[in-house]
Amino acid sequence: MSKLRLLFQKEAQAAYISHLDLLRTFQRSFARSGLELRHSQGFHPHPIISIVLPLPVGQSSDCELVDFEVTADCDGSGIAEQMNQGLPAGLHVLDCYVPQRPAGQLAQLEAEVLLDYDAGVPAEALPRLRELFARPELVTQKRTKRKDLADVDIAPLIRSIRMEEQPHQIRCLVTVQAQNPGLNPQLLERAIATHLPELTPDFVRVRRLRFLDEQGNVFR
Amino acid sequence: MDKRLERILPRVQKPARYTGGEYNAVIKDAAGVDTRIAFCFPDTYEIGMSNLGMRILYGVMNQMPGVWCQRVFAPWGDMEQEMRQASMPLFALESGEPITDFDIVAFSIGYEMAFPAVLNMLDLAGIPFHAKERTGLTPLVIAGGTAMYNPEPLADFVDLVSLGEGEEVTVELIELHRTARREGWSKERFLQAAAQLDGVYVPSLYDVTYHADGTVEAIVPREGAPAKVTKRIIHDMDKSYFPVKTIVPSTEIVQDRVTLELFRGCIRGCRFCQAGYVYRPVRNRSRDLCAQYGIEACADTGYQEMTLSSLSTSDYPQLTELCDELDAYCTEHHVNLSLPSLRADNFSMALMQRLAKGRKSGLTFAPEAGTQRLRDVINKNVTQEDLLQSCATAFAGGYNAVKLYFMLGLPTETDEDVLGIADLAARVMHTWRETASNKARGVRITVSTSWFVPKPHTAFQWEPQISKEEYRRRVKLLQEAIKTKTVTYNWHDADTSFLEAILARGDRRLGKVLETAWRKGAKLDAWEEYFSLDRWLEAFDDCGLDPHFYANRRREKDEVMPWSMISSGVTEAYLWREHEKAFAAQTTPDCRTRCNGCGANHLVGGTCDV
Numbered sequence: 001m002s003k004l005r006l007l008f009q010k011e012a013q014a015a016y017i018s019h020l021d022l023l024r025t026f027q028r029s030f031a032r033s034g035l036e037l038r039h040s041q042g043f044h045p046h047p048i049i050s051i052v053l054p055l056p057v058g059q060s061s062d063c064e065l066v067d068f069e070v071t072a073d074c075d076g077s078g079i080a081e082q083m084n085q086g087l088p089a090g091l092h093v094l095d096c097y098v099p100q101r102p103a104g105q106l107a108q109l110e111a112e113v114l115l116d117y118d119a120g121v122p123a124e125a126l127p128r129l130r131e132l133f134a135r136p137e138l139v140t141q142k143r144t145k146r147k148d149l150a151d152v153d154i155a156p157l158i159r160s161i162r163m164e165e166q167p168h169q170i171r172c173l174v175t176v177q178a179q180n181p182g183l184n185p186q187l188l189e190r191a192i193a194t195h196l197p198e199l200t201p202d203f204v205r206v207r208r209l210r211f212l213d214e215q216g217n218v219f220r
Numbered sequence: 221m222d223k224r225l226e227r228i229l230p231r232v233q234k235p236a237r238y239t240g241g242e243y244n245a246v247i248k249d250a251a252g253v254d255t256r257i258a259f260c261f262p263d264t265y266e267i268g269m270s271n272l273g274m275r276i277l278y279g280v281m282n283q284m285p286g287v288w289c290q291r292v293f294a295p296w297g298d299m300e301q302e303m304r305q306a307s308m309p310l311f312a313l314e315s316g317e318p319i320t321d322f323d324i325v326a327f328s329i330g331y332e333m334a335f336p337a338v339l340n341m342l343d344l345a346g347i348p349f350h351a352k353e354r355t356g357l358t359p360l361v362i363a364g365g366t367a368m369y370n371p372e373p374l375a376d377f378v379d380l381v382s383l384g385e386g387e388e389v390t391v392e393l394i395e396l397h398r399t400a401r402r403e404g405w406s407k408e409r410f411l412q413a414a415a416q417l418d419g420v421y422v423p424s425l426y427d428v429t430y431h432a433d434g435t436v437e438a439i440v441p442r443e444g445a446p447a448k449v450t451k452r453i454i455h456d457m458d459k460s461y462f463p464v465k466t467i468v469p470s471t472e473i474v475q476d477r478v479t480l481e482l483f484r485g486c487i488r489g490c491r492f493c494q495a496g497y498v499y500r501p502v503r504n505r506s507r508d509l510c511a512q513y514g515i516e517a518c519a520d521t522g523y524q525e526m527t528l529s530s531l532s533t534s535d536y537p538q539l540t541e542l543c544d545e546l547d548a549y550c551t552e553h554h555v556n557l558s559l560p561s562l563r564a565d566n567f568s569m570a571l572m573q574r575l576a577k578g579r580k581s582g583l584t585f586a587p588e589a590g591t592q593r594l595r596d597v598i599n600k601n602v603t604q605e606d607l608l609q610s611c612a613t614a615f616a617g618g619y620n621a622v623k624l625y626f627m628l629g630l631p632t633e634t635d636e637d638v639l640g641i642a643d644l645a646a647r648v649m650h651t652w653r654e655t656a657s658n659k660a661r662g663v664r665i666t667v668s669t670s671w672f673v674p675k676p677h678t679a680f681q682w683e684p685q686i687s688k689e690e691y692r693r694r695v696k697l698l699q700e701a702i703k704t705k706t707v708t709y710n711w712h713d714a715d716t717s718f719l720e721a722i723l724a725r726g727d728r729r730l731g732k733v734l735e736t737a738w739r740k741g742a743k744l745d746a747w748e749e750y751f752s753l754d755r756w757l758e759a760f761d762d763c764g765l766d767p768h769f770y771a772n773r774r775r776e777k778d779e780v781m782p783w784s785m786i787s788s789g790v791t792e793a794y795l796w797r798e799h800e801k802a803f804a805a806q807t808t809p810d811c812r813t814r815c816n817g818c819g820a821n822h823l824v825g826g827t828c829d830v
Contacts, residue, residue: 012221013241016229017470021236025470028522029243031553039554058230088470089241203227 001038004076005052005067005099006083007220011060011207014090019054025088026066033082038069052103053211056184061208065106065220067099095220106178106219108159108212111185113172115192115201125199126165132195133161133188140191154191157183170201178211222316228302236471237265238299240313243468244521246282246289247314253288255398257281258312258319258345258359260292260327262337263746268293269467270475272529273365274328277386279463287394290314290322294337294744295344303344310344320346323358324397326390327378329365332723333716333751335373335734336742338363342377349735351379351424357400357407362393369451369498370676370783373723375423376731379407380414383786384451384498385484387461389419415445419452426785428728434769436727436780450787451498453823457484457505464516468523477525477558480514481505482542486531487811487830489818490588491599491679491802492630495531497795498677498788500820501828502811507538511545518555526550527558534563534571535812543574561586565606572617582621582664583614589630590640596805597632599679599798604644611648612655620656621664622648628694628711629672629686631802638694641667642701649706667702668710669695671717675724676783677790679798682775685721688714715753719745721771722756727782730770732763791819 006026010017017025027047030037037047052065076096083093117125132138138155159175176183185206193200211219221239229235259278261268268274268291281289290312295303303310309318319325325347327338339349342361348354351361363374364382371381382389393414400410415422425445429437441447454460462481469476485502486495505513514526526546530536543557550557557575564585587607589595595602611622626641645667652663671691674680686694695711702709723730734742736759744750760767775781777796784792794817801808808816812830815821821828 013236013239014470016235016239018234018236021471024472025243025468027524028468031518031522031524032520033522036553057235086243088243088468089245 001069001071002074002076003067003069003099004074004079004096005065005220006080006093007095007097008064008066009060009062009092009094010055010064010090011062012090014088015058015060017088017091018057019051022051023049025091026068029083029087030068030070032086033079035079036071038071053106053109053178053182055208056186056206059186059206059208063208063210063220065103065211067103101213101219104179105213106211107214108175108216109178109182109185109208110173110175110210110212112207112209113174113185113188114205114207115170115172115189116203116205117168117170118202120168121165121170122199126163126170128196128199129170129192130163132192133158133163138191138195140187140194142187142190152181154183154187157181175212222308222311224306224308225311225316228299228306228308232299232302233296234471237293238295238313240291240316242470244465245291245314245467246278248282248288250288250315253286255284255287255324255394256322257287257289257324257326257394258292258322259289260319260325260338260341261294262327262329262334262341263294263744264296265293265469265471266473268328269469269473271328271330272479272481273330273386275463275466275479276461277328277390279466280387280390280461281394283461284391284394286398288314290319292319292341294341297744297750300340300344300743309346310341318345319359321359323360323401324394325359325361327361327363327365329363329367329374331746332367332373332720333746334367335723336738336745338374339377339734339738340743343738349377351377354379355407357397357405357410360397360410364390366495366498369494369786369788370724370726371421371423371786372728372782373726373730373734375728376735378423379411381421381423382452383419383421383449384788385453387454389417389452392417393420412443412445415443419449421449421786423728428782430727434766436782436784438780439785441785448785448787450789450823453501453789454484454503455824457503458509460505462513464513465520466517468521475527476523477527478514478517478521478523479527479529480510480517482510482528482530482533482536482539484530485820487535488532488601489599489798489808489810489816491597491798492588492627492672492675494675494678497790497818499531500788500790500818501824502830503824504537504829507542507545510542514546515549518549518553524554525556525558527560529560532563533559533561534566540568540570540574543571547574562610564602564610567610567613569613569617572613582623583619584623584625585610586625587644588625588627589633589637590626590642590644591637593805594630594633594637594640596807597802598630599802599807601807601810604647607644608647608651611651615652615655615663616657618657620658620661621666623666623668624648626667626669627672628669628698629691631680631683632805633694635694635697638697639701641669641698642703645702645707646704649704663706665707666710667698667707668712669698670712671714673717673721673724676781677788677795679795679802681725681781681795682777682779682799684772684774685718687772688718713748716745716748716751718767718771719751719753719756722767723770725782726770729763729765733759733765736762789820789823794818
């Protein structure tokens with residue numbers, strides 16, 4: 001029996017696969033790769049598999065992690081190649097290995113947030129957005145698990161943010177707190193819409209780039 | 221990904237339905253493709269992807285060099301609205317391209333309630349509705365599927381209909397269309413040639429005239445089209461294509477498992493059942509091949525559930541042996557075997573032990589009618605003893621839930637038959653008390669009734685549907701007769717069944733009604749969220765037609781049925797004989813006991829392999 005971790009990309013069409021559907025997709029992918037997952041021992045046994053930090057539907061990622069247990073003893077070598085022969089478009093396994101660190105040590109998330117302005121980036125948008133995200137307090141409405149709205153101050157959850165202007169687009173490179181509580185980078189848009197409504201972008205794309213630990217080292 | 225689609229997807233429910241890219245979806249190099257086919261299912265992705273026929277024909281078409289068959293499903297209402305706002309035409313999942321200029325747009329239509337979705341999908345694709353408005357060879361709009369045994373309500377809209385099993389005729393049609401395009405034929409010339417293929421019905425080549433009372437006077441073929449079009453079948457199931465490498469959706473669908481087809485046709489001959497007649501004759505796939513396909517499909521897809529599918533799976537001659545043959549693989553790979561539904565007269569301990577080894581929840585039986593007399597009328601040939609014996613086996617084996625399906629409004633039904641349903645449920649309850657292995661868990665008995673819809677090509681095709689008031693009265697009668705709390709009673713609400721009864725036996729004048737109802741907003745009428753009977757009644761009114769003429773009228777023996785140019789292989793004389801025997805409450809034995817001479821044996825050269 002071995003505990004293993006997959007590092008994978010999720011992008012393009014696969015960005016729309018929901019968390020539960022992704023678990024099912026991996027279970028089937030493991031099965032067709034000939035990997036036997038270890039099952040829980042209860043009355044209704046279920047395979048032991050968990051996604052470390054679920055990715056919101058619609059976002060892309062270069063650094064997703066899924067932990068699972070297989071019945072065989074193995075160090076994960078060869079599994080990535082095997083799985084990549086048959087995955088849905090937009091899913092790509094980068095590595096499979098025995099995890100060295102528990103998921104709890106994942107503390108920060110580095111993401112690219114692209115703000116699209118179809119009619120061109122408004123004048124002065126870049127300095128004004130920089131000012132916005134430098135404020136000591138940035139109260140934004142967030143949907144809670146009970147589906148109602150709650151005010152959260154996202155400023156302390158943003159560890160760093162850099163922005164640059166591109167044609168019809170502002171590119172933000174943001175590092176946010178990942179867990180307990182974490183910040184969904186998509187909320188940057190909500191913050192803009194709330195505090196600088198005239199700078200609300202026409203469309204926002206989020207892509208996770210790296211997970212980091214508390215010290216800023218890559219977590220994988 | 222298309223920019224418009226990317227912007228729409230975050231706003232719609234279950235966006236993974238609209239992206240394609242699933243494992244085993246077929247992607248071809250467009251440079252080597254000369255025939256693009258939009259394979260449309262007039263319902264949502266979750267329903268369409270659960271359809272085995274769709275998966276078979278997708279595989280068959282994509283095996284053809286130069287042909288790229290791509291899937292298209294009806295968008296849910298939120299997606300449709302977004303697409304219309306963004307002026308985004310209906311697109312195919314594989315390439316993401318609009319289907320507007322595909323060579324062939326093929327619909328698989330399994331049920332009448334999907335008719336409005338056909339129109340809506342054509343409209344979303346920017347393809348003119350009416351066959352006569354489409355003057356070129358492309359896009360050719362074709363249709364197949366069980367609902368096409370009476371295609372007349374769609375006669376104005378589709379260019380041709382493929383009848384029966386499509387594995388061979390679809391290939392012939394594609395080749396003919398390819399030749400026609402290469403040689404620059406007119407659409408008329410192509411359709412006349414297509415009408416010469418066995419199993420192809422070209423509605424525009426038939427003139428229909430009516431009597432003053434609205435019944436059909438005559439159906440006259442033109443341009444050499446055959447007077448009778450007989451459905452196609454695959455003769456040898458061991459040589460027919462089975463989709464071992466099949467698409468694994470990345471989002472949950474209704475039948476999210478490997479569907480292993482054991483045989484086609486049904487030996488039983490239930491008189492209400494359209495599938496039982498039109499899929500004849502019975503053709504079995506050999507046991508070893510079934511096992512091989514099932515194992516290969518699980519291994520390739522990674523599915524850990526497999527259903528053994530057929531019209532009446534427990535009639536497969538070597539079912540327990542097949543389960544045993546699959547057992548080692550299933551155990552080793554954690555694959556659960558399931559059966560879609562069971563016949564109460566051959567459900568055995570041996571079979572039960574081979575199924576559902578882990579979870580034992582519920583079993584479903586369909587006695588269909590509450591008394592032996594009425595079960596004889598419909599030729600269900602299941603007795604009360606059979607049912608109670610099967611329930612006893614199940615309860616003793618640890619099951620604690622049974623679902624019982626019935627129909628209300630079957631021909632000759634009396635109040636006594638309705639009350640018989642309550643009585644049967646009470647007896648099942650009593651059986652549980654006597655046989656349950658674990659009474660502490662309690663028992664759930666669910667009785668469900670639907671409103672009987674007479675279907676074309678059945679022994680009851682001449683029969684009226686009972687009125688809504690009468691259906692409601694019988695529901696209430698049954699409701700009051702079911703006294704114990706252990707028995708839950710569900711009834712199917714009536715309006716959709718009424719429309720189904722209209723469309724199922726409609727003639728081509730209903731095309732107008734269909735179009736009018738669509739203009740008033742009908743689209744996904746198989747879904748309660750979207751169905752509105754008022755819309756349809758208004759449409760009938762606008763078109764000057766009476767819905768009750770179609771649903772609630774008794775037809776005379778010699779009436780020309782709107783679908784009488786179409787043959788399932790079962791003769792009309794046989795259907796009438798069965799009709800007469802029904803009213804005499806005489807049963808007909810199954811095909812394995814003896815041949816009853818339905819006519820379908822001629823489709824396989826005279827003798828069926830039952």
